[in-house]
Amino acid sequence: MKKEEFELHKVKVDDAGKVEVTYLRSISDGEVAYVDTHIISSPRICHPDLLNSLNELSWFIAESNELLIKRKTIEALKSAKKGSKEIESTLNKIDAKTMKSITVTGVSLQGDEENRSIVITGKRKIHHTGGALNSPKITLNGDSFKFEESLREPIDKVVDETYEYLFNLKSSDGNLFADEGTNPEDKEKAKA
Numbered sequence: 804m805k806k807e808e809f810e811l812h813k814v815k816v817d818d819a820g821k822v823e824v825t826y827l828r829s830i831s832d833g834e835v836a837y838v839d840t841h842i843i844s845s846p847r848i849c850h851p852d853l854l855n856s857l858n859e860l861s862w863f864i865a866e867s868n869e870l871l872i873k874r875k876t877i878e879a880l881k882s883a884k885k886g887s888k889e890i891e892s893t894l895n896k897i898d899a900k901t902m903k904s905i906t907v908t909g910v911s912l913q914g915d916e917e918n919r920s921i922v923i924t925g926k927r928k929i930h931h932t933g934g935a936l937n938s939p940k941i942t943l944n945g946d947s948f949k950f951e952e953s954l955r956e957p958i959d960k961v962v963d964e965t966y967e968y969l970f971n972l973k974s975s976d977g978n979l980f981a982d983e984g985t986n987p988e989d990k991e992k993a994k995a
Contacts, residue, residue: 809827809828809966809969809970810827810838811825811965813910814853814909816849816857819848820848820849820975821846821847821849822843822845822853822968823842823845824842824843825840827839847972848975849974850967852964852973853961853965856957857908857909860907860923861905861925862902863923864907864936864937864938865905867938867939867948868936868939870901871901871902905926906928907925920941920943922937922939923937923938924938
């Protein structure tokens with residue numbers, strides 16, 4: 804399939820690293836044009852590049868859900884100069900801990916290039932328990948969140964990596980999601 808015929812609608816990676824994709828394919832047959840919807844649930848483990856492109860969306864899901872406190876309190880810190888470096892350091896640590904608790908598992912796209920909107924899906928681990936975490940609908944040509952323009956490039960990466968996964972068979976060697984100690988080589992080392 805040609806890249807220009809591919810329109811990603813949704814990509815999701817499960818805990819085992821398997822990928823589910825919904826995409827649209829535009830086809831012209833003479834004077835008739837139509838769009839096919841394809842839903843793929845693949846047993847192949849995704850490539851680390853696809854995971855990394857999804858994880859680049861972590862900041863956006865956190866920010867759209869107002870989970871990062873540093874940005875909200877930085878103005879207050881500037882006016883209270885005494886101890887502001889220590890407070891800022893603490894806030895950075897809190898934000899880093901928040902970011903570490905978030906895993907992006909997918910993204911849904913709607914609309915065409917000019918009117919595209921997305922929802923980022925993920926999980927957040929709190930007190931050793933996971934819970935769903937989804938962004939609100941983000942319109943890329945909007946300015947509600949003030950980061951929409953900077954979201955275009957990471958979304959394009961997800962689309963590109965998903966295309967590579969589907970049509971150029973770019974996938975992992977299978978060890979990406981393996982539990983420690985379950986790799987046959989690890990078992991041999993443990994016996995020695």
